[in-house]
Amino acid sequence: MPDLQFKIESAESVPFAAVPMLAFRLHVEGGSLGEAIHSIALHAQIQIETPRRRYSAADQERLADLFGEPERWGQTLRPMLWTHADVTVPAFAGSVTVDLRVPCSFDFNLAASKYFYGLSDGDIPLMFLFSGSCFYAGANGGLEVAPIPWSKEARFRFPVGVWREMMNMYYPNSAWLRIRQDVFDRLYQYKSEAGVATWEEALERLLEPVHA
Numbered sequence: 001m002p003d004l005q006f007k008i009e010s011a012e013s014v015p016f017a018a019v020p021m022l023a024f025r026l027h028v029e030g031g032s033l034g035e036a037i038h039s040i041a042l043h044a045q046i047q048i049e050t051p052r053r054r055y056s057a058a059d060q061e062r063l064a065d066l067f068g069e070p071e072r073w074g075q076t077l078r079p080m081l082w083t084h085a086d087v088t089v090p091a092f093a094g095s096v097t098v099d100l101r102v103p104c105s106f107d108f109n110l111a112a113s114k115y116f117y118g119l120s121d122g123d124i125p126l127m128f129l130f131s132g133s134c135f136y137a138g139a140n141g142g143l144e145v146a147p148i149p150w151s152k153e154a155r156f157r158f159p160v161g162v163w164r165e166m167m168n169m170y171y172p173n174s175a176w177l178r179i180r181q182d183v184f185d186r187l188y189q190y191k192s193e194a195g196v197a198t199w200e201e202a203l204e205r206l207l208e209p210v211h212a
Contacts, residue, residue: 001146002037002136005029008128008156009097013166020104020170024156027097028089036137040089042148044100045129046082048115052125062118066111079127082112106167106176116163123157130154
């Protein structure tokens with residue numbers, strides 16, 4: 001079986017997709033030079049390696065909802081699962097580079113969204129754990145298939161600015177909150193009874209006593 005090697009070279013936002021989308025440039029080495037790979041059905045589990053970066057005081061304040069007070073981060077700061085992604089790598093010999101596309105959410109009920117939003121700058125340390133099946137030409141020329149070992153992985157320092165640029169492209173000056181139906185009904189009733197025109201104004205009125 002070919003000894004596949006994986007490397008993430010870069011990341012950029014994908015414009016005009018149905019949902020916010022990132023494209024990670026994935027470089028795949030096929031092992032022996034000229035070895036024919038018919039295709040790879042590749043799956044990636046993407047983890048955020050939260051302990052592998054430094055956090056400013058502002059970061060710590062914004063991430064308190066996830067990790068608690070900074071004094072507890074030695075126990076609470078652990079790698080977290082971000083998402084899963086799949087790509088079919090086409091036929092190649094030697095090496096090939098493909099886009100691993102990852103849909104992104106701005107739902108603040110998700111830990112990853114809170115984490116990305118809580119960082120002001122710098123990089124996000126990611127770990128890609130690969131699995132799947134490799135279809136290749138065997139020694140006798142016939143088609144063979146072999147599983148990709150779970151030991152195949154790649155690290156990448158993902159710039160926070162790319163995530164912010166992507167979300168600003170899809171949701172300019174906006175954020176999304178998902179709330180229970182009964183809470184929405186109460187908020188809707190308040191908005192109607194108060195005679196306010198927008199959801200922002202309704203929320204601002206409700207928040208006024210907090211900042212008074």
